[in-house]
Amino acid sequence: MLFQPINRNYHDFSIVRDKDLCINCKVCVRQCSYEAHFWDETRQKVMHDNAKCVGCHRCEALCPTSALLIQKKRSDFKDNALWRPEFLKYIYKQADTGGVLLTGMGSPVNIPVYWDKLLLDASQVTNPSIDPLREPMELKTFLGSKPDKLEFSKTKDGSAKLKTKLAPQIELNYPIMFSAMSFGSINFNLHVAMARAATELGICYNTGEGGLHKSLYKYGKNTIVQVASGRFGVHRDYLNAGAGIEIKVGQGAKPGIGGHLPGEKINAMVSETRMVPLGSDAISPAPHHDIYSIEDLHQLIFALKEASEYRVPVSVKIAAVHNVAAIASGIVRAGADIVAIDGVRGGTGAAPGMIRDNVGIPIELALAQVDQRLRDEGIRNRASIVAAGGTRCSADVIKAIALGADACYIATSALISVGCTLCAKCYTGKCPWGIATNDARLAKRQNPDVAAQKMVNLVRAWGHEIEEMLGGMGLNSIESLRGNRDKLRAVGLTDTEMDILGVKHAGR
Amino acid sequence: MKRVYPNKDFCIGCHICELACLTAHSKSKDLILAYTVERGESGLSSCKHVHEGGPTCVALSCRHCDEPSCVAACISGALQKDPETGRTVYDREKCVGCWSCLMACPFGAIARHPLEAKIVKCDLCHDRPGGPACVAACPNKALKQEER
Numbered sequence: 001m002l003f004q005p006i007n008r009n010y011h012d013f014s015i016v017r018d019k020d021l022c023i024n025c026k027v028c029v030r031q032c033s034y035e036a037h038f039w040d041e042t043r044q045k046v047m048h049d050n051a052k053c054v055g056c057h058r059c060e061a062l063c064p065t066s067a068l069l070i071q072k073k074r075s076d077f078k079d080n081a082l083w084r085p086e087f088l089k090y091i092y093k094q095a096d097t098g099g100v101l102l103t104g105m106g107s108p109v110n111i112p113v114y115w116d117k118l119l120l121d122a123s124q125v126t127n128p129s130i131d132p133l134r135e136p137m138e139l140k141t142f143l144g145s146k147p148d149k150l151e152f153s154k155t156k157d158g159s160a161k162l163k164t165k166l167a168p169q170i171e172l173n174y175p176i177m178f179s180a181m182s183f184g185s186i187n188f189n190l191h192v193a194m195a196r197a198a199t200e201l202g203i204c205y206n207t208g209e210g211g212l213h214k215s216l217y218k219y220g221k222n223t224i225v226q227v228a229s230g231r232f233g234v235h236r237d238y239l240n241a242g243a244g245i246e247i248k249v250g251q252g253a254k255p256g257i258g259g260h261l262p263g264e265k266i267n268a269m270v271s272e273t274r275m276v277p278l279g280s281d282a283i284s285p286a287p288h289h290d291i292y293s294i295e296d297l298h299q300l301i302f303a304l305k306e307a308s309e310y311r312v313p314v315s316v317k318i319a320a321v322h323n324v325a326a327i328a329s330g331i332v333r334a335g336a337d338i339v340a341i342d343g344v345r346g347g348t349g350a351a352p353g354m355i356r357d358n359v360g361i362p363i364e365l366a367l368a369q370v371d372q373r374l375r376d377e378g379i380r381n382r383a384s385i386v387a388a389g390g391t392r393c394s395a396d397v398i399k400a401i402a403l404g405a406d407a408c409y410i411a412t413s414a415l416i417s418v419g420c421t422l423c424a425k426c427y428t429g430k431c432p433w434g435i436a437t438n439d440a441r442l443a444k445r446q447n448p449d450v451a452a453q454k455m456v457n458l459v460r461a462w463g464h465e466i467e468e469m470l471g472g473m474g475l476n477s478i479e480s481l482r483g484n485r486d487k488l489r490a491v492g493l494t495d496t497e498m499d500i501l502g503v504k505h506a507g508r
Numbered sequence: 509m510k511r512v513y514p515n516k517d518f519c520i521g522c523h524i525c526e527l528a529c530l531t532a533h534s535k536s537k538d539l540i541l542a543y544t545v546e547r548g549e550s551g552l553s554s555c556k557h558v559h560e561g562g563p564t565c566v567a568l569s570c571r572h573c574d575e576p577s578c579v580a581a582c583i584s585g586a587l588q589k590d591p592e593t594g595r596t597v598y599d600r601e602k603c604v605g606c607w608s609c610l611m612a613c614p615f616g617a618i619a620r621h622p623l624e625a626k627i628v629k630c631d632l633c634h635d636r637p638g639g640p641a642c643v644a645a646c647p648n649k650a651l652k653q654e655e656r
Contacts, residue, residue, distance in 0.1 A: 021540065023539070023540055023543040023544050025523070025527055025543060026523070027522055027523060027524060027527075030521055030522055030523065031522060062522060062524070062647060064524055064527050064539055064645075065539055065540055434520075439563075440563035441521075441563040444517060444518050444519070444520060444563075444648075445520050445648060447515075447518040447648045447649055447650065449649060450648065450649050
């Protein structure tokens with residue numbers, strides 16, 4: 001710790017280099033954007049500084065001789081159930097800096113994951129299960145407002161004709177979309193990859209709040225354009241570029257606060273797309289300054305519908321917070337065609353750690369309550385529900401649908417598919433995996449050809465699994481599972497939790 | 509003919525292609541031995557080199573040109589154009605180490621052997637079943653072997 005702050009040695013990871021395997025080829029030196037590995041000219045070998053390691057595993061993944069192991073630092077503080085090591089480290093850090101603790105990605109804290117406490121049903125004897133490899137299985141999903149009733153008229157030749165005018169819909173081949181990640185927070189290569197993957201899959205990706213680069217307008221049929229409090233990159237062409245418009249009110253990782261894209265991340269392309277000066281911080285205010293009530297939201301929704309000539313559905317995205325059901329009801333009554341709810345485990349490119357880990361509620365509870373409230377009020381058909389925040393696998397998706405979601409937004413899993421290891425250092429802009437960075441040297445680590453294929457593979461794989469699970473339940477359409485909570489049973493939950501989720505305990 | 513094309517937009521400068529090339533052309537076919545032993549003892553070196561300038565990097569090796577300047581410059585007939593495969597082939601036995609080819613190559617893709625009066629040049633891994641080792645090893649698919 002010579003010449004260093006006194007707490008520098010309390011780092012999180014240790015780099016273990018196998019001397020028999022390391023050939024000093026410097027691949028790790030070139031890969032580490034935090035300079036944890038370095039070439040020691042005097043010793044003529046690769047050395048490392050454990051204190052700089054963020055645990056991203058990039059070096060471990062690319063080491064051609066598998067000589068590297070990244071592990072948690074072994075030294076433990078004295079056991080203490082209250083003063084766990086992370087709290088000590090937070091205090092040391094804040095005592096040094098006086099600043100807010102920043103972090104990235106979704107919350108790692110031990111908030112109950114209700115997906116793990118919910119089990120799916122399957123058919124046995126009395127009702128046949130379906131083999132999706134032999135019989136058709138429908139995952140097609142339409143997002144948007146559905147009519148209260150359908151009216152038909154008779155044509156001259158006696159056949160029926162639909163009289164009801166249907167609201168615009170977003171058509172998805174899978175009940176999955178890539179969630180909002182702005183151009184700026186992630187780089188252009190990944191926006192290209194998401195756009196291509198969504199197009200190939202027949203689903204949508206969301207631009208996030210950073211606007212849409214002109215060169216990606218051609219993927220518009222598979223794009224949802226977002227309008228957030230900073231209004232970055234919002235103009236008429238942008239609003240008309242996508243298959244849907246989303247008003248972002250809140251984000252699961254940081255409900256109640258805005259965003260801050262540091263000036264270092266604003267390169268020429270980001271600046272042009274966001275319509276902000278080069279190198280200047282892009283700050284999204286905490287609230288929309290024109291939304292202070294449901295009536296104000298109504299005005300914005302219809303302003304956007306007017307701007308897009310009522311061709312596309314308008315979504316409103318909120319963070320899952322207390323009273324989310326009442327808020328969602330207001331949103332639907334304000335005219336939203338889709339309500340997207342982002343749970344407490346949703347990811348972010350940068351958020352204060354205290355907010356990420358302590359504000360908001362789990363998506364499972366929020367989703368079940370919103371679905372129930374809209375049903376009780378008889379307005380469930382007026383809007384689709386999209387669940388977001390910590391969807392880890394196809395089982396989470398299918399459970400979300402059984403709880404009442406029309407589709408799921410995935411973002412963290414999409415990033416993991418292209419290499420992310422959840423080191424949570426997105427806010428530094430030095431992502432060694434080339435994801436949350438606009439540094440030209442790092443961003444090119446994401447080849448859109450490779451990344452798009454990985455995302456496509458992931459969603460296709462989940463699609464197969466969803467079909468298998470649906471078939472097992474004797475269902476041949478995802479539509480038959482929507483809000484069908486009878487297909488879910490809880491294990492180890494309290495009566496209150498089961499009441500909120502609207503599910504019975506296993507065995508009942 | 510199928511050539512190895514680098515894509516500078518997605519070359520991440522990891523130099524793993526060089527290690528793959530080294531291993532593919534080693535006696536042991538073992539990266540650790542090739543890099544730590546054979547490199548020093550027999551002057552084993554990579555036919556491919558990653559060139560860097562600012563954020564841009566690109567892995568270069570012999571282009572196997574249609575009308576190779578190196579073949580025209582070779583005084584001993586060690587470099588020849590194979591009419592069947594299109595490869596620019598190198599006969600080590602014939603090479604006298606005059607370096608005329610080094611001077612002639614417009615891509616700087618030929619290197620001197622570090623110990624002997626010979627050259628080091630890409631052979632497209634013609635006897636390797638999986639095709640060029642560098643292409644197989646590139647972690648970002650920035651090297652492609654294709655017809656263009």
